[in-house]
Amino acid sequence: MPPRKRTTPAPLAQPFKARAQPVKPAAPRLRDAEQTRADILRAARRAFATAGYARSGMRDIAAAAGITPALVVRYFGSKQGLFVAAIAGELALEPFLAAERGVLGRHIARHLFSKPRPEADILTILLLAAGDEEVRGLATELFTARIVQPLARWLGPPRAEARASLLLALISGAWMFRRALPLRSFAGGPDTVLVAELAAQLQRIVDGE
Amino acid sequence: MPPRKRTTPAPLAQPFKARAQPVKPAAPRLRDAEQTRADILRAARRAFATAGYARSGMRDIAAAAGITPALVVRYFGSKQGLFVAAIAGELALEPFLAAERGVLGRHIARHLFSKPRPEADILTILLLAAGDEEVRGLATELFTARIVQPLARWLGPPRAEARASLLLALISGAWMFRRALPLRSFAGGPDTVLVAELAAQLQRIVDGE
């Protein structure tokens, strides 16, 4: 097939780029390093969780935090440093485990389908970071050290690591299509057939069949 | 906490960017539009599947195909057009279904843990595209129209769509940590405890419990 002459295909999505607005547009920002640092981290998490690492610009994050990109560099050294700070100590197993073994499946499933908090959604950040060589290593380390290993310890024999890996895969897959790449069939509330089915499968893995 | 003065944190990964080399460096490239088009698509798929959409530059793709970026535009109109062409008609359910219902779980599990082909790995491309607003819509449409709906039809009652969604989630999660964001616990061959466990869980969903 010869190349088409000049038929520019209609763009699938406009390059429209909504410049993030500061939360308080006209307030002259009182000088509070601690607060500013927290604002930057919140804005960064929200950006990384919705647009991924590569597509989240320093200028956008700074604007969303109500400050200047140079200040972000001053606080975190670089974009990579900001990413590290944004996910450091924030991926924990506990929110998923806060339940007895017998109802863990249902607990996790309902957690997945609860209201999202984009500024605290570390799992989405890490999943979206998969394509960025710059930060991919960090994500794999975190998943292994903070999820698979402690979960395997918590589950116990038999086949602890395989069952932990499987739980992670199922949870991440569901999370993916619920949050990062939303599919229609994952769009319902926490009382749907899908959630019940998901809960049952998770519980089966927890129980070791 | 005050910002650190000038402590640039050691970079986690060098900005080293291996400029992709043409497959045949010094060959003066014979003029074959069809072949060139195929070369570009192959290079594009490989790039998108390893670096994601945003991080795959037109120059890198063109260089890997042994041509000039302007030629890529001439053939596909734009980067988005290239992406569309790269995934069009390539995400199919059939490779996963080529088995009888009774052994489908094992079939899929082994397929996931077989040797990867980066130039044909559409599933990875779509998973990595999750963070790119430009192409995210395409990915969701493809997953729904090419995977969930036909799979639900193939599975049949009861709870066809929920089971299809669950299968997609589990497959994608495993694929994620096997291909896109490789974890140590997913690194083994096709004859591991994990693969057996995965096969069993998949089969349970296929069987409807």
Place this chain on the structure above:
DNA sequence: GCGCCAAGTAAACGTTCGTTTACTGGAGAA
């Protein structure tokens, strides 16, 4: 009230990006 340090800004750095424009040259038809 007055320094002074640090919080914060403004503007530019050099690079890379996707894309455009103008050109070159190989090969089939006459």
Place this chain on the structure above:
DNA sequence: TTCTCCAGTAAACGAACGTTTACTTGGCGC
């Protein structure tokens, strides 16, 4: 042989990127 497409190239466009430099200014200790 010469004409003429069209595959392919070279170079540059403007915009956006992460980051750096130099500057301004608010609030606290004395």
